[in-house]
Amino acid sequence: MAASSLITSAHPHQDFSGIARLGLKASTLASLYQAALAPRLPPGTLSTLVEDIDRLSVAVPGARQVRQEAKVATATQAEALRVGYARVKAVRSAVRKTHASKEVKQAYGVGQTVRPLLVRDVKSVLQQILDRAAAHPGEAASLGILQKDLEAIAVAHQAISEADKAQDHKQVTAPLSTQERNRVANRILGAVARIAGAGGLEFAADADLLAAFTGLKPPSRKKKSAAKKAPAEAIDAADQAPDTLTEPMKLAS
Secondary structure: OOOOHHOOOOOOOHHHHHHHHHHHHHHHHHOOOOHHHHHOOOOOOHHHHHHHHHHHHEEEEHHHHHHHHHHHHHHHHHHHHHHHHHHHHHHHHHHHOOOOHHHHHHHOOOOOOEEEOOOHHHHHHHHHHHHHHHHHHHHHHHOOOOHHHHHHHHHHHHHHHHHHHHHHHHHHHHHHHHHHHHHHHHHHHHHHHHHHHHHHHHHOOOHHHHHHOOOOOOOOOOOHHHHHHHHHHOHHHHHHHHOHHHOOOOHHH
């Protein structure tokens, strides 16, 4: 199995800026002693390491940006659903207060279960209202539903559709960007380990150089103290309740 195939997208559990600094230190040593170390390293180790250090500087802010965009897309979808559901409620309330027949009320979604955070439910009833009004414009007018109401409903339906597509795209893209960042960081750590090992073999009899190469290792992760954890444990249960408007639900069509 090739060494490159062992690189994973798992989080390296190290600070990314620290990984970049460690990579720079290793690349400097490998460059200074390239002639001696080259036979002990896989081809392209140094050049790939240098490229990956540059990639990491782009990948880290890139992953953060995509994650933020995913959150914004989710919030946008939630707002579109809120507006759409408000339109549904307004129409059903108005129709319910008329003397319309049961069949007409059902045609406008009265009595129909609509989950306000479910994309399919809200879109379905909005479209149902539009279709009924288009087929029976006189009926819609008699119920107090004007053209401007239908236009607003159409806009709400379109907004949900567009927000849904954007949210899907961002949710798919965000993990990929994070995984790419992790793969780059893990490649750097892998290259640093190989350089450290090669330097240890080559300069085993040179105490100063040996120390320089054996020192190529990431710092130990600091554990959070109990004092720092205490505030988190004291958070009231109400504060931990999920905000239902931030994570709209969908069902496969």
